Amino acid sequence: MASMKDLKFIARQLRKPSGDFAGTIAEKMVAANLPLYELMFHNITFRDYDSILEIGFGSGAHFSDLLNMAYDLEICGIDYSPEMTELAKSINKVGLKTGRLKLHTGNSSCLPFQDGSFNTVFCNMVVYFWDDPSEHLGEILRVLKPGGIFYTGMRARESMLQFPFTKFGFNLYSTDEWCAVLQSHGFNVVGDFRKKDPVFDDDGDRVQLESVCIAAQKQG
């Protein structure tokens, strides 16, 4: 069984992968969060030439799939872990070379983009780390075009409580609570998609999560 010190370390690494362990945690996130990316990409409305921003892309292993979801998409990613930006750059050389993928190191509380830049903004497994969601949601509203959609990918509180590390620094939400946060910041919740993930073995325990994707629109 993991000690409290280990649990705090894992929680810190999930919040911001860093140092020698960053590559290992990135690999684990790819495996654990693949069902969430599948749900997200199935439910985002992709239109040719759309501009899309992902916040907290982690390894960025999914960008080659994302670039092919419609014709001539323009994809930007921002992650505040320099290690993740470097990893994502190293495995997305082709996308970066075409100019259709741009990756930045930075915090979603201060997005380096002009007002109304994106049709779509999304993030997976990131909102737990926003201690003051207003800072981030305000920035997302600013960079979305009128009528643009912010998709939140997450596992709700009931799923996340299966992992003891979530006691350390995670802001957990039920799906209804997160929808209420979005609405209180001026978004209009327009979609709520959910799917049970495959059962997996977590150090001898059988665990099943539910992936959730909430679509919230900026008023037109």
Ligand SMILES: C[S@@+](CC[C@H](N)C(=O)[O-])C[C@H]1O[C@@H](n2cnc3c(N)ncnc32)[C@H](O)[C@@H]1O
């Ligand atoms: C738990 S990982 C999820 C990674 C990936 N989205 C996935 O689902 O596998 C959280 C990621 O979000 C990044 N992150 C957390 N808070 C952030 C913020 N305020 N601004 C930018 N990136 C952030 C972390 O560096 C990390 O790469």
